[in-house]
Amino acid sequence: MQVAGQIKMMKTSLVEGEANYSLSIGNEVIDMNSLVGSPIKLYFKGDISCSNCGNRTSKSFSQGFCFPCARSLARCDMCIMKPETCHYHLGTCREPEWGLSNCFSPHIVYLANSSGPKVGITRATNMPGRWIDQGAISALPILQVSSRINSGKIESALKPFIADKTNWRKMLKNEVEQTDLLAIKNELLDAIPALIDQMEAQKLNSEILNISYPVLKYPTKIVSLNFDKTPTISGTLDGIKGQYLLLDSGVINLRKFSSYHVEFSS
Numbered sequence: 456m457q458v459a460g461q462i463k464m465m466k467t468s469l470v471e472g473e474a475n476y477s478l479s480i481g482n483e484v485i486d487m488n489s490l491v492g493s494p495i496k497l498y499f500k501g502d503i504s505c506s507n508c509g510n511r512t513s514k515s516f517s518q519g520f521c522f523p524c525a526r527s528l529a530r531c532d533m534c535i536m537k538p539e540t541c542h543y544h545l546g547t548c549r550e551p552e553w554g555l556s557n558c559f560s561p562h563i564v565y566l567a568n569s570s571g572p573k574v575g576i577t578r579a580t581n582m583p584g585r586w587i588d589q590g591a592i593s594a595l596p597i598l599q600v601s602s603r604i605n606s607g608k609i610e611s612a613l614k615p616f617i618a619d620k621t622n623w624r625k626m627l628k629n630e631v632e633q634t635d636l637l638a639i640k641n642e643l644l645d646a647i648p649a650l651i652d653q654m655e656a657q658k659l660n661s662e663i664l665n666i667s668y669p670v671l672k673y674p675t676k677i678v679s680l681n682f683d684k685t686p687t688i689s690g691t692l693d694g695i696k697g698q699y700l701l702l703d704s705g706v707i708n709l710r711k712f713s714s715y716h717v718e719f720s721s
């Protein structure tokens with residue numbers, strides 16, 4: 456098989472507890488799980504086009520945009536990374552309509568275990584995709600609020616008690632701490648009762664979701680591959696976790712290369 460075109464981050468779904476991945480290249484969609492164990496080759500042809508306006512850009516900003524779009528789109532603003540700094544109420548949202556529909560919708564505060572326990576937030580509609588993208592092996596939604604800013608305030612209040620980042624090298628090597636998310640949930644909720652009331656957060660009684668990944672072999676040493684440095688990336692696909700392809704020649708984070716034009720063969 457050989458296809459060429461612009462790539463996007465892989466689409467994911469959960470099928471009987473296992474992460475399923477499909478990669479869009481131009482108009483084609485490739486079922487990536489079926490390629491695990493086979494040799495594949497990706498060749499970056501040198502073109503990047505902005506995933507918003509479609510203009511050619513020599514460099515990709517904010518994972519797939521041209522510089523002007525990265526400066527003007529609300530989804531590329533700092534407040535997306537730091538939701539507690541949402542500034543919609545000041546009238547300074549870059550795209551108020553987008554902000555209203557995306558950031559003032561139900562958001563979830565969750566615990567996940569990708570390299571160890573961490574807290575995170577996501578739009579309610581983005582579960583379980585958010586966790587698969589992070590390579591989490593388990594996840595537990597704990598609170599629901601009505602806006603992104605409120606979920607961000609809760610997340611930042613929990614930062615003294617729990618990590619909010621994944622150690623991606625450990626995640627890829629499958630060096631994951633064993634952890635009891637339910638016990639952590641109870642401790643965390645007990646730590647911030649006043650804020651939970653103030654944010655009108657609804658406590659969730661969800662069960663832990665376990666996620667497995669299509670991986671035959673985890674890397675013991677992480678070699679990070681990058682289209683900007685190495686246009687041709689090839690090897691046997693040992694597995695897929697998070698948005699990473701695990702090749703026997705190294706790992707590549709496809710999310711980072713959204714909007715790159717690539718020739719794919721297997």
Ligand SMILES: [Zn+2]
Nearest residue numbers: 505508521524
């Ligand atoms: Zn653009």
